[in-house]
Amino acid sequence: MVESPRSGSWSRQLLLRIRRGLFASPLDTLITVVLVVVCGGGLWNLLHWAVLQADWAVVLENVRLYFNGNFPVSQIWRSWSWLGLLAALCILTLMPSKVVPPAVVRLLPLLWVLILPIGLLLLASGLGLEPVKSRFWGGLQLSLLLTLGTILMALPLGILMALARRSELPLLRWLTTGYIELMRGMPLIAVLFFGQLMIPLFLPEGWTLNRVLRAVVSLGFFMAAYMAEDVRGGLQSIPKTQLEAARSLGLSPLLTVALVELPQALRTALPALANQCVASLQNTSLLAYLGLIELLGISRSILANPDYLGHHLEVYIWLALLYWAVCILMTSLAHRVERTLNVTGHH
Amino acid sequence: MLVKSLKRFAIAPLLLALASCATAPEEKVSLLEQVKSRGELRCGISGRLPGFSYLTTEGTYTGLDTDICRAVAAATLGDPDKVDYTQLTAAQRFTALSSGEIDLLSRNTTQTLSRDSGGGNGLVFAPVVFYDGQGVLVSKDSGATTLEDLEGESFCVGGGTTTERNLNDVLQARGISFEPVKFETPQEREQAYLDGRCAAITADRSSLNSSRSGFENPDDHVILDEVLSKEPLAPATVDGDDQWADAVRWTVYGLMSAEEQGITQANIDEQLASATSGADQENAALRRFLGIEGDLGSKLGLPNDFVVQAVRAVGNYGEIYDRHLGRGTSTFIPRGLNASYTDGGLHYAPPFN
Numbered sequence: 001m002v003e004s005p006r007s008g009s010w011s012r013q014l015l016l017r018i019r020r021g022l023f024a025s026p027l028d029t030l031i032t033v034v035l036v037v038v039c040g041g042g043l044w045n046l047l048h049w050a051v052l053q054a055d056w057a058v059v060l061e062n063v064r065l066y067f068n069g070n071f072p073v074s075q076i077w078r079s080w081s082w083l084g085l086l087a088a089l090c091i092l093t094l095m096p097s098k099v100v101p102p103a104v105v106r107l108l109p110l111l112w113v114l115i116l117p118i119g120l121l122l123l124a125s126g127l128g129l130e131p132v133k134s135r136f137w138g139g140l141q142l143s144l145l146l147t148l149g150t151i152l153m154a155l156p157l158g159i160l161m162a163l164a165r166r167s168e169l170p171l172l173r174w175l176t177t178g179y180i181e182l183m184r185g186m187p188l189i190a191v192l193f194f195g196q197l198m199i200p201l202f203l204p205e206g207w208t209l210n211r212v213l214r215a216v217v218s219l220g221f222f223m224a225a226y227m228a229e230d231v232r233g234g235l236q237s238i239p240k241t242q243l244e245a246a247r248s249l250g251l252s253p254l255l256t257v258a259l260v261e262l263p264q265a266l267r268t269a270l271p272a273l274a275n276q277c278v279a280s281l282q283n284t285s286l287l288a289y290l291g292l293i294e295l296l297g298i299s300r301s302i303l304a305n306p307d308y309l310g311h312h313l314e315v316y317i318w319l320a321l322l323y324w325a326v327c328i329l330m331t332s333l334a335h336r337v338e339r340t341l342n343v344t345g346h347h
Numbered sequence: 348m349l350v351k352s353l354k355r356f357a358i359a360p361l362l363l364a365l366a367s368c369a370t371a372p373e374e375k376v377s378l379l380e381q382v383k384s385r386g387e388l389r390c391g392i393s394g395r396l397p398g399f400s401y402l403t404t405e406g407t408y409t410g411l412d413t414d415i416c417r418a419v420a421a422a423t424l425g426d427p428d429k430v431d432y433t434q435l436t437a438a439q440r441f442t443a444l445s446s447g448e449i450d451l452l453s454r455n456t457t458q459t460l461s462r463d464s465g466g467g468n469g470l471v472f473a474p475v476v477f478y479d480g481q482g483v484l485v486s487k488d489s490g491a492t493t494l495e496d497l498e499g500e501s502f503c504v505g506g507g508t509t510t511e512r513n514l515n516d517v518l519q520a521r522g523i524s525f526e527p528v529k530f531e532t533p534q535e536r537e538q539a540y541l542d543g544r545c546a547a548i549t550a551d552r553s554s555l556n557s558s559r560s561g562f563e564n565p566d567d568h569v570i571l572d573e574v575l576s577k578e579p580l581a582p583a584t585v586d587g588d589d590q591w592a593d594a595v596r597w598t599v600y601g602l603m604s605a606e607e608q609g610i611t612q613a614n615i616d617e618q619l620a621s622a623t624s625g626a627d628q629e630n631a632a633l634r635r636f637l638g639i640e641g642d643l644g645s646k647l648g649l650p651n652d653f654v655v656q657a658v659r660a661v662g663n664y665g666e667i668y669d670r671h672l673g674r675g676t677s678t679f680i681p682r683g684l685n686a687s688y689t690d691g692g693l694h695y696a697p698p699f700n
Contacts, residue, residue: 306557
């Protein structure tokens with residue numbers, strides 16, 4: 001291949017930039033060299049271990065368990081199709097808006113709300129399918145189900161509480177403030193223990209509340225407090241003059257909230273809310289300590305298999321990758337929503 | 348520390364008392380009847396203990412603890428697969444039993460006075476299915492053979508557990524100074540030991556065994572002969588349901604008695620035929636045991652051939668043990684106290700009369 005002079009100058013420019021950026025002074029050089037040696041050495045060791053020493057059988061032979069849990073094999077297509085639907089929805093949301101017809105784009109929020117009930121129908125029963133008990137739900141599928149359930153419960157609850165906290169009715173205001181402060185003052189694991197251990201004792205004899213549902217309820221009530229604060233932050237960013245303007249235009253208080261306050265507040269709060277959504281995926285892993293076989297829980301059960309004793313490093317690296325991939329997906333979805341809202345906001 | 352504070356949170360006796368007041372003491376249907384009418388046994392297991400209960404690649408649970416569930420399901424329902432497993436952590440297990448979320452707890456639970464008594468957790472224990480005890484694992488290079496050899500050394504131990512207390516009790520009584528290094532999970536404990544942060548690990552011998560089999564060179568490590576505590580692990584049911592507790596108890600005894608008599612999963616049908624119309628026709632004890640004669644099963648509310656059902660499903664106790672903890676498995680634990688009394692162990696089934 002013949003190098004054109006242009007590309008030559010380009011590469012020279014790159015070299016120049018590298019020198020200027022990384023080796024400008026002796027101190028810079030030292031920092032660069034130390035960082036490269038430390039990071040490179042660590043990475044090299046990790047790669048060396050991953051390729052030559054690690055035994056990935058514990059991951060490769062249990063892929064189904066990590067994704068679908070111990071869902072009955074004869075019904076496994078239901079689990080895969082829900083995960084597939086979810087993936088398709090993600091792709092559809094992430095696609096450039098020029099490619100997707102506007103009608104579909106308008107439907108997206110509804111689809112995101114519907115994906116949870118669809119999942120429950122597919123996984124549990126309904127549609128004439130054979131019922132599958134929730135104890136067969138596990139792995140990534142259960143983690144995602146818990147996350148979606150938590151978000152769908154916490155978001156509306158959080159918005160309502162944020163509004164209630166600014167309400168003019170003192171009792172409502174005190175109650176929500178008290179609730180939010182109580183939840184924020186408790187570690188999540190304590191709330192989860194309360195949900196798993198105390199709720200069954202308080203229920204009347206013969207009543208049982210599904211463990212997965214108990215987990216979603218505890219996670220949802222906890223997250224709602226944080227989301228309420230994020231939304232409240234958004235509400236506070238709106239200048240008072242806007243409310244006065246809305247009132248002078250003759251908008252009722254309800255319409256002021258719905259048309260003026262919330263759309264702006266939610267847009268401001270979006271980065272913080274997205275943060276909470278990612279956190280709520282990570283929070284589901286705490287349920288492994290409460291006997292649920294979500295992604296982390298099922299990994300611990302697999303690690304107890306005598307065939308895979310001592311391979312926890314492989315499993316935890318695989319888990320880190322999986323959680324990371326899902327979190328990246330969630331943050332890019334959030335970025336996408338942010339961009340879309342900002343564009344419409346300028347119109 | 349986390350576990351400790353959570354325990355305090357979870358075991359609020361006042362709340363327990365309130366909950367039991369709220370439910371009127373009406374005539375209760377035995378769990379045995381409930382299991383039969385439901386057609387499924389709800390069994391609480393750990394699901395994370397090599398050899399006792401874990402997930403196979405196929406997504407089914409297996410292990411010594413789960414085989415007990417399967418045996419009880421076979422005896423009560425005639426089908427070992429009719430088991431609904433729930434994974435429970437140590438903190439949850441008793442609540443799950445008392446709130447009726449599970450029928451049977453088969454989760455390596457040590458039988459103790461306070462767990463048995465009404466003033467404590469209010470459980471009824473079935474016969475011990477595994478005699479465990481706290482042991483000490485050291486590297487062969489250390490040359491230690493007794494606890495005295497470990498004078499002044501550090502021990503890796505689970506924090507806030509009875510293990511830590513036992514270690515303290517025994518070593519203090521013998522005047523051995525030591526330094527405990529505490530960890531939450533077995534993995535952390537093992538890693539710390541392998542990294543040389545402590546000279547020994549102490550935990551239940553069964554758990555030490557599975558730790559050791561996960562090491563790169565298992566033969567470089569030994570478990571000392573000294574046993575620091577008694578840990579008789581037994582299945583448990585809830586207090587106040589004698590019929591159900593009896594059914595579970597005699598199913599477990601049936602597995603042990605079958606081993607004493609040399610009845611196995613492979614020869615059970617042969618034995619049955621022989622006792623029905625063959626060489627053993629006159630053997631009344633065997634005929635009673637297999638349910639051909641008499642009504643031992645129906646006295647318990649079970650089919651008369653409940654032992655046959657259980658042994659056909661999972662084999663006798665010895666077979667269960669060998670399958671999960673026997674020689675050749677990577678979780679091999681010498682039978683020791685867990686042998687039948689005929690071989691010098693502690694397992695001894697009362698007569699089936």
